[in-house]
Amino acid sequence: MKKLINDPSDVVDEAVAGFGAAHADLVVVSHDPTFVRRSAAPVPGKVALVSGGGSGHEPLHAGFVGLGMLSAAVPGPVFTSPTPDPIVAATQAVDAGAGVLYIVKNYTGDVLNFETAADLAEAEGITVRTVLVDDDVAVKDSLYTAGRRGVAGTVVVEKTAGAAAERGDSLDAVAEVARRTNAATRSMGVALSAGTVPHAGEPSFTLADDEVEIGIGIHGEPGRERIPLEPVDAIVDRLLDAVTDDLGLASGERVLLFVNGMGGTPLVELYIAYRRAAEALEARGVEVYRSLVGSYVTSLEMQGMSITLTRLDDELTELWDAPVETVALRRGR
Amino acid sequence: MTLDATWTRAWIDRTADVVAAEHTALSELDRQIGDGDHGENLLRGFTAVRAKLADLPADATPGAALKLVATTLISTVGGASGPLLGTAYLKGSAALGDATELDAEALVAFLTAARDGVVLRGKAEVGDKTMIDAWTPAVDAAAAAAADGASPAAVLRAAADAAATGAASTEPLVARKGRASYLGERAVGHRDPGAQSSSLIIAAAADAADGSSKES
Numbered sequence: 001m002k003k004l005i006n007d008p009s010d011v012v013d014e015a016v017a018g019f020g021a022a023h024a025d026l027v028v029v030s031h032d033p034t035f036v037r038r039s040a041a042p043v044p045g046k047v048a049l050v051s052g053g054g055s056g057h058e059p060l061h062a063g064f065v066g067l068g069m070l071s072a073a074v075p076g077p078v079f080t081s082p083t084p085d086p087i088v089a090a091t092q093a094v095d096a097g098a099g100v101l102y103i104v105k106n107y108t109g110d111v112l113n114f115e116t117a118a119d120l121a122e123a124e125g126i127t128v129r130t131v132l133v134d135d136d137v138a139v140k141d142s143l144y145t146a147g148r149r150g151v152a153g154t155v156v157v158e159k160t161a162g163a164a165a166e167r168g169d170s171l172d173a174v175a176e177v178a179r180r181t182n183a184a185t186r187s188m189g190v191a192l193s194a195g196t197v198p199h200a201g202e203p204s205f206t207l208a209d210d211e212v213e214i215g216i217g218i219h220g221e222p223g224r225e226r227i228p229l230e231p232v233d234a235i236v237d238r239l240l241d242a243v244t245d246d247l248g249l250a251s252g253e254r255v256l257l258f259v260n261g262m263g264g265t266p267l268v269e270l271y272i273a274y275r276r277a278a279e280a281l282e283a284r285g286v287e288v289y290r291s292l293v294g295s296y297v298t299s300l301e302m303q304g305m306s307i308t309l310t311r312l313d314d315e316l317t318e319l320w321d322a323p324v325e326t327v328a329l330r331r332g333r
Numbered sequence: 334m335t336l337d338a339t340w341t342r343a344w345i346d347r348t349a350d351v352v353a354a355e356h357t358a359l360s361e362l363d364r365q366i367g368d369g370d371h372g373e374n375l376l377r378g379f380t381a382v383r384a385k386l387a388d389l390p391a392d393a394t395p396g397a398a399l400k401l402v403a404t405t406l407i408s409t410v411g412g413a414s415g416p417l418l419g420t421a422y423l424k425g426s427a428a429l430g431d432a433t434e435l436d437a438e439a440l441v442a443f444l445t446a447a448r449d450g451v452v453l454r455g456k457a458e459v460g461d462k463t464m465i466d467a468w469t470p471a472v473d474a475a476a477a478a479a480a481d482g483a484s485p486a487a488v489l490r491a492a493a494d495a496a497a498t499g500a501a502s503t504e505p506l507v508a509r510k511g512r513a514s515y516l517g518e519r520a521v522g523h524r525d526p527g528a529q530s531s532s533l534i535i536a537a538a539a540d541a542a543d544g545s546s547k548e549s
Contacts, residue, residue, distance in 0.1 A: 076412075077370070077374075079368045080370055080374060080411045080412045081411050081412055082411055083407065084408065085408045108413040108455070108512065109413040109414075109416075113415065115416075116407065139515055145510075145515060146514045146515070197368070197369060197370060200373075204364060219512065224515070
């Protein structure tokens, strides 16, 4: 393992400290317990959005704290969900009396810790709603698994729900926007190599030079299928077919096409993938109405990418286009 | 014969020792079918538990000590195992109430409540390839031993043996809960790290009881 770190046990604290120092205009960092909040929070009358999860997915989640997206983010240890304490502390710090929405990726640890935090926050008199993100189509049979994982689609859910909160929607209305966005969103990813958790010191799985892993999640866990390396166009077709089939996309529909890098893949490759995905969607009569390309939901230095589609209606498009000012996403300001 | 607060503290100490000794192996099991941090997470939790135990009043009941373990694990471990194991200790400690002397029946009640707590949170069943595959056989064996009139130490030994067998029994299973469930058939052949750590924790309880019996 070769990494630009000091002590592996200081990785999250030092990274969060650096994040706070670099972006003091947008965020305030709390230590012990660790969370990152929007510097303007709490905003009177506004529903607050709190998300979080294991570290190692940067810029998710702290990178999306700011106007039009999250009110606070709670980074846990690398690839491990935060405990309830910092989630409750973040909730208290951003609640403006209008309630707090938790946006939680559907991973067992995230779900259990946010569930416990919601119980504790409710006991403090704060109204909490939780929306689970489960956009990953790679997990097929949800009856016999923990259910679909939340992956890159989390960014889309945080964006539209954040915009709904910013325009003054009630807690239930913001939660409904988040649920509707999640229901309209599907993703699937591929890995060429795994990331290395600093504590573990070695990659979470190894692939031969001529192998790729299809259907990976974002915690270094292997996917569903290991196949020989193919040209990127063929891999894109594989991912896109799974996503469009699951979404039941029909000709004439509009989508957001989001090509997400997993942390170790350069933009040049992501744009090659985007080009193919856009062509293939066009060939199906699907209009690529909005786009996002970049590494937004990563898995340390994993090489690979995921493709996310969100079926857009007029309201979701308007919310996607609404102003946002965060470290990782800025528009219209 | 009964077990008291001395046993509880010895159990917690032994658990912290075992976790320190086995955390690398536990993380390696987790690396095969999960994300490889189970041992690190438990090490963080039980290191914190050991530190907090020093502040516990000398006359604290077994229930109070185990409740401290529960809250410390919930607030330091994270992931899935923090809430799950934390709830096990929390429900188990509640079942003990203010008792200062634990007989065989009290230990069965403790183990049963702990197991039920894990089921409540994680909604897993036997055969899902989770820590329940260690806890449920442990509870059944403890209950059977107690019904036969076994001593508290023998009840815990029966539970520990059954938990070890249960942990081993997860190897051929396809996981249906937790992160390993994403692997489908590829989880087969790997032992569930949560079942393994639960089995180590229950074995530490039996070892501590043997130690307590010999000393007394």
